[in-house]
Amino acid sequence: MRSRGNARDGSFVNLLFFSACGVRFAVDADQVAGTAAFEEESEEGPPRLFTVMGCGDQSVDKRGATMLTIKSNNLEPFRLVVDVLEDMAGISVGDIRSLPPLIEPFALQRGMWGVIVRDGKLVLLMDFQRLMKNKGPERVRDGGD
Amino acid sequence: MTAPDDGLKSELLLDEIKRRDRMGDVVDAEDELVKVVIFTSGDAGYAFYGADIKEILPACVISWVPGLPEYLPGLINVRGDIESVIDIRHFLGFERIDPEKCLVIMAVRGDFRSGILVDSIEDVMDIPKSAIKPPLTTLGGVARGLVAGEIEHARGVITLLDVEKLAAGLNL
Numbered sequence: 001m002r003s004r005g006n007a008r009d010g011s012f013v014n015l016l017f018f019s020a021c022g023v024r025f026a027v028d029a030d031q032v033a034g035t036a037a038f039e040e041e042s043e044e045g046p047p048r049l050f051t052v053m054g055c056g057d058q059s060v061d062k063r064g065a066t067m068l069t070i071k072s073n074n075l076e077p078f079r080l081v082v083d084v085l086e087d088m089a090g091i092s093v094g095d096i097r098s099l100p101p102l103i104e105p106f107a108l109q110r111g112m113w114g115v116i117v118r119d120g121k122l123v124l125l126m127d128f129q130r131l132m133k134n135k136g137p138e139r140v141r142d143g144g145d
Numbered sequence: 146m147t148a149p150d151d152g153l154k155s156e157l158l159l160d161e162i163k164r165r166d167r168m169g170d171v172v173d174a175e176d177e178l179v180k181v182v183i184f185t186s187g188d189a190g191y192a193f194y195g196a197d198i199k200e201i202l203p204a205c206v207i208s209w210v211p212g213l214p215e216y217l218p219g220l221i222n223v224r225g226d227i228e229s230v231i232d233i234r235h236f237l238g239f240e241r242i243d244p245e246k247c248l249v250i251m252a253v254r255g256d257f258r259s260g261i262l263v264d265s266i267e268d269v270m271d272i273p274k275s276a277i278k279p280p281l282t283t284l285g286g287v288a289r290g291l292v293a294g295e296i297e298h299a300r301g302v303i304t305l306l307d308v309e310k311l312a313a314g315l316n317l
Binding site for chain 1: 208209214220258
């Protein structure tokens with residue numbers, strides 16, 4: 001997927017919106033190489049996002065689960081499963097807020113770096129590269145902690 | 146009937162009472178007033194200095210963020226500003242309750258800025274600074290490090306908590 005916006009010129013960034021365990025997330029579409037419907041037929045397969053984030057087992061909405069293929073610098077792409085893929089939209093960089101100081105250190109460790117308000121609700125901005133860097137690529141592929 | 150007499154005991158007592166009242170007025174006028182916001186958490190009353198409280202928000206939606214410690218229930222949207230929320234119950238030794246049944250008070254002190262979940266607001270009042278007594282109650286654990294003093298209130302002794310100490314306890 002290709003972002004048409006350019007964050008450096010202050011215009012917009014293309015975000016891919018999805019949810020996992022009832023939490024709304026968005027990621028720079030540039031980080032996603034592809035998406036595919038995911039049928040969970042066995043315990044084998046790509047890890048769930050929350051497992052990778054080290055947030056334990058959460059209730060999962062298995063309807064419409066989607067597998068994201070994430071681009072990885074200097075490494076093979078890796079795959080993650082999220083609950084619901086919503087849409088993709090260009091968001092003005094000016095609408096992105098940093099996380100409050102109390103929250104930010106904990107969030108950054110798990111790849112969350114900002115927040116936007118969309119339809120009156122908060123959407124957490126995820127950086128899969130940061131998540132992988134913090135968790136280590138092998139641990140991400142193995143499913144987190 | 147006894148005729149009015151300057152030597153009446155009641156007259157002397159009344160003079161003494163009025164003199165003390167006048168003295169008291171002088172003392173009160175010189176005693177600096179501080180505003181306190183009295184709230185409940187668990188089954189007890191607590192207060193913060195009013196100067197540290199920017200506003201009191203009605204129950205609002207708290208957006209959960211994965212991976213936060215137990216004392217941080219998540220984020221709130223305050224007219225477009227995204228703020229953190231602290232669950233003060235965690236520090237006072239009470240069980241967590243549904244955050245959406247609570248109120249949020251916005252605390253600002255220096256660089257520290259966060260919402261704080263409380264059960265209810267009891268009172269906002271001015272009290273003489275001298276009415277703040279050193280803490281005598283036996284608060285345990287983390288709560289002990291948050292206490293600025295104690296004050297008397299209609300509902301009993303209220304523990305005055307210090308936002309600055311709360312912020313310091315969070316390692317800001």
